[in-house]
Amino acid sequence: MKKNIVLILLLMSLCVTGIVGLQLFWNYQNYQNTVKAFDHDINEALIKALDKERDQRQEQIVKRFKGWLADTSLITITANRNNRDSATVFYIQDTHPKFKGDKNRKTQFGLADFKEKLDHITPKAKAKLIEHFGERILKPDLKEGTVYYYTQMLGDSLEKVFSSSTTNPDRIALLFRQQLEAKNIYADFVLNPVRNDNLYLTRPVNTSFRKPYKKEFVDAGFEHQNRYFFKEIKWVIITSLLLIVITIGCFAYTVKTLLSQHKLAELKDAFINNMTHELNTPIASIKITAEALQAFKYSPDKQHEYLSIIAHQADKLSELTNQILTTEQVMNNVLVNKERVGVNELISKAIDDLRVQIEYRESCVDYIPATTAAYLNGDPDSLGKAIVNLLDNALKYSLGRPAVAIAVSTSLDHVDINISDHGIGIPQEYNRSIFEQFFRVPQGNLHDVKGFGLGLSYVKEVIEQHNGKIFVSKNYPTGSRFTIKLPLY
Numbered sequence: 282m283k284k285n286i287v288l289i290l291l292l293m294s295l296c297v298t299g300i301v302g303l304q305l306f307w308n309y310q311n312y313q314n315t316v317k318a319f320d321h322d323i324n325e326a327l328i329k330a331l332d333k334e335r336d337q338r339q340e341q342i343v344k345r346f347k348g349w350l351a352d353t354s355l356i357t358i359t360a361n362r363n364n365r366d367s368a369t370v371f372y373i374q375d376t377h378p379k380f381k382g383d384k385n386r387k388t389q390f391g392l393a394d395f396k397e398k399l400d401h402i403t404p405k406a407k408a409k410l411i412e413h414f415g416e417r418i419l420k421p422d423l424k425e426g427t428v429y430y431y432t433q434m435l436g437d438s439l440e441k442v443f444s445s446s447t448t449n450p451d452r453i454a455l456l457f458r459q460q461l462e463a464k465n466i467y468a469d470f471v472l473n474p475v476r477n478d479n480l481y482l483t484r485p486v487n488t489s490f491r492k493p494y495k496k497e498f499v500d501a502g503f504e505h506q507n508r509y510f511f512k513e514i515k516w517v518i519i520t521s522l523l524l525i526v527i528t529i530g531c532f533a534y535t536v537k538t539l540l541s542q543h544k545l546a547e548l549k550d551a552f553i554n555n556m557t558h559e560l561n562t563p564i565a566s567i568k569i570t571a572e573a574l575q576a577f578k579y580s581p582d583k584q585h586e587y588l589s590i591i592a593h594q595a596d597k598l599s600e601l602t603n604q605i606l607t608t609e610q611v612m613n614n615v616l617v618n619k620e621r622v623g624v625n626e627l628i629s630k631a632i633d634d635l636r637v638q639i640e641y642r643e644s645c646v647d648y649i650p651a652t653t654a655a656y657l658n659g660d661p662d663s664l665g666k667a668i669v670n671l672l673d674n675a676l677k678y679s680l681g682r683p684a685v686a687i688a689v690s691t692s693l694d695h696v697d698i699n700i701s702d703h704g705i706g707i708p709q710e711y712n713r714s715i716f717e718q719f720f721r722v723p724q725g726n727l728h729d730v731k732g733f734g735l736g737l738s739y740v741k742e743v744i745e746q747h748n749g750k751i752f753v754s755k756n757y758p759t760g761s762r763f764t765i766k767l768p769l770y
């Protein structure tokens with residue numbers, strides 16, 4: 282039985298440890314995945330934000346470029362055909378060339394989707410050319426990071442604008458925030474932060490127009506990222522912790538129940554052992570005496586003697602059953618008669634009840650009553666029996682001539698009753714168990730002291746039903762001291 286319980290406990294501990302371990306591992310993985318997803322999302326968001334910001338700047342350059350093309354004081358656009366059937370050819374050149382002759386470059390274009398055949402430029406054709414030039418030719422050039430000199434003036438101006446264009450931190454911050462919010466990330470960040478260990482950093486992104494040859498890096502750092510990660514998986518962690526707590530709680534409760542069941546079974550065995558032992562002697566002697574009465578013809582005197590033996594043993598049996606019954610009654614909370622009870626009278630009566638035993642054991646009972654009369658609101662019978670039980674134990678568990686002291690003291694609202702002996706004492710580890718039903722301190726060869734382990738559980742129940750407390754401590758130099766605290770009337 283014990284082996285089985287140990288095995289079950291071991292298996293249960295293993296299972297609970299496994300469940301808790303798995304939960305923790307799962308939470309850790311979850312955390313790691315959140316960090317990974319966060320890392321991926323913030324880097325992607327930064328790249329997108331920087332792309333957009335670069336696009337916006339390029340868009341502005343294209344717009345300015347279109348303006349230059351449209352401005353006849355800067356650029357002259359002409360159109361004609363090589364012969365009657367061929368497509369229109371456009372020419373772009375500086376209106377005021379910086380260099381004369383060959384160096385005043387004239388760039389020639391044909392537009393694939395321009396079907397009209399023109400001998401000179403028209404406003405519509407010019408607009409179409411400017412649009413085409415800006416969107417289809419310049420934009421891809423800018424994306425590649427190249428500036429072509431279509432004319433000297435266009436090349437110079439473009440180069441100036443292109444080279445002086447730098448990132449706009451405010452716009453990047455705004456775009457980055459938008460990108461993060463699109464990914465449901467609402468964490469605080471700093472662009473190009475000063476490095477420190479508390480920051481979670483993105484990878485730096487080169488946002489220069491002329492990358493990879495020129496470098497203009499932007500990165501972002503996130504503060505309190507753990508707070509963010511926790512927020513993300515808060516409910517998962519809380520649920521998981523709750524499950525862990527419930528599992529451990531159930532485990533602890535099951536272990537407690539299992540152990541108390543086991544203990545109860547042991548106590549029950551001890552009680553049955555005790556009981557059979559206690560019942561055996563009177564039953565055996567009743568049986569033998571009755572059989573002798575049946576078998577032989579005794580004189581009336583002898584018959585009377587035998588019948589007295591039977592009656593005496595029957596009394597013993599009824600005393601035993603009574604003890605069990607009264608304990609059971611108190612346990613079922615059936616204290617009915619509450620009245621004003623004098624503490625000193627209660628104790629004197631208890632000593633009187635045990636007079637025969639006290640004298641038989643040649644005991645010394647030292648009783649110091651309360652200096653002022655103390656009264657309780659209680660049931661005199663059960664309180665009396667409780668005191669008798671404690672006194673009886675003090676005598677029972679003393680070797681030789683018992684010495685018992687009873688002291689009563691009162692305070693403002695309660696009375697203390699101390700019953701101490703110089704008997705065999707109670708090992709400290711049993712200070713609580715002795716008040717449990719059927720419990721008896723294992724006493725090796727001293728176990729000839731009779732009892733069922735019911736007395737103290739009865740006492741405790743009675744005292745608690747009177748809103749009092751009872752506890753045991755060591756008496757010096759030997760023995761035990763039982764202290765009862767009860768509220769005054």
Ligand code: ADP
Nearest residue numbers: 674675678706715721722732733734735736737
């Ligand atoms: P029992 O019928 O065994 O006396 P109790 O409930 O009165 O049952 O006491 C429980 C156990 O506590 C006893 O078996 C005994 O081992 C221990 N005990 C109680 N009172 C004393 C005492 N005054 N001195 C030593 N041991 C005691």
